[in-house]
Amino acid sequence: MLHLRLIVPADHTDEVVRTIERTVGTTHLAVLPGAARDPAGDLVLCDVAREAGDGLISDLCALGLDRSGSIAVEDIGLSLSAHAEKAEDDAPGEAADAVLWDQLQDATHEESTLSVTYVAFLTLATMIAACGVVLDNAVLIVGAMAVGPEFGPLAGVCTALVQRRPRLAVRSLVALLVGFAAAMALTVVFSLAMDAAGLFTEERLHGDRPNTGFVYAPDWFSFVVGLLAGAAGTLSLTSAKSGALVGVAISVTTVPAAANAAVALGYGDLGQTKGSVEQLLLNLLAIVLAGTLTLLTQKVLWARRRPRVRRA
Structure with a gap:
């Protein structure tokens, strides 16, 4: 109620x-x-x-x-x-199936605003993921995914497209682009500092990485998982099942891909940088596509119910 x-x-x-x-x-x-x-x-x-x-x-x-x-x-x-x-x-x-569009717009407006706190969380998540990709540590990768706040702006883009809110779309895209650019730039500096301290090495980045090598090798599975995660994340925001959002966060490789791109760029490895950026963009595209289609479907279904929600 x-x-x-x-x-x-x-x-x-x-x-x-x-x-x-x-x-x-x-x-x-x-x-x-x-x-x-x-x-x-x-x-x-x-x-x-x-x-x-x-x-x-x-x-x-x-x-x-x-x-x-x-x-x-x-x-x-x-x-x-x-x-x-x-x-x-x-x-x-x-x-649990009901959608409160005004509440969704208000929530995505707050979550998609470029702020110091948002950039700080995204940067910290990217730095944690950087440690994970160098150490080939899946636990750190999962932790970084959970910390990353990027789903808020992604949901903002989806909501803006469905509700035709150009200002929300611009705000969300700015938060995504500027946020990831700042996080990756700071992570390049972080990785160079870690290398100077002897904690990161180029050999570890280029070595055998069975747990994290996927972050710079995009394929169709990356796109499919992004679609599924986008649909699940959107449903979690629009329903009473908001706890599912944590599972969504740790199912896509946006933050780990950004981290791998930053570390690789710091070592001048343009091949891994390119592959990681492609992985990042592929996941972002899939999430936005699935989220937008999910919201459109919900909007159509509830529009059909609307005339019945009236007393005689």
């Missing part, structure tokens, strides 16, 4: 209440006249089944409430109410 807290101009309260009342899956409606001070208006509270939430939020935005008042949405961890159970039963579909 979702809890909605609305600040409504007094002359729009009746219309907002009617919109809530005619939406299947709503309950616990309460109106507190004149309770809001900034902006001034009435405070309207209600709960709505997650699967009916996107339709209700869209209708409220169509009334201009996001501009004239306020719409705040919270997930309800526990609701002990027969009315809530009935609302969830009445709403079509399953809560």
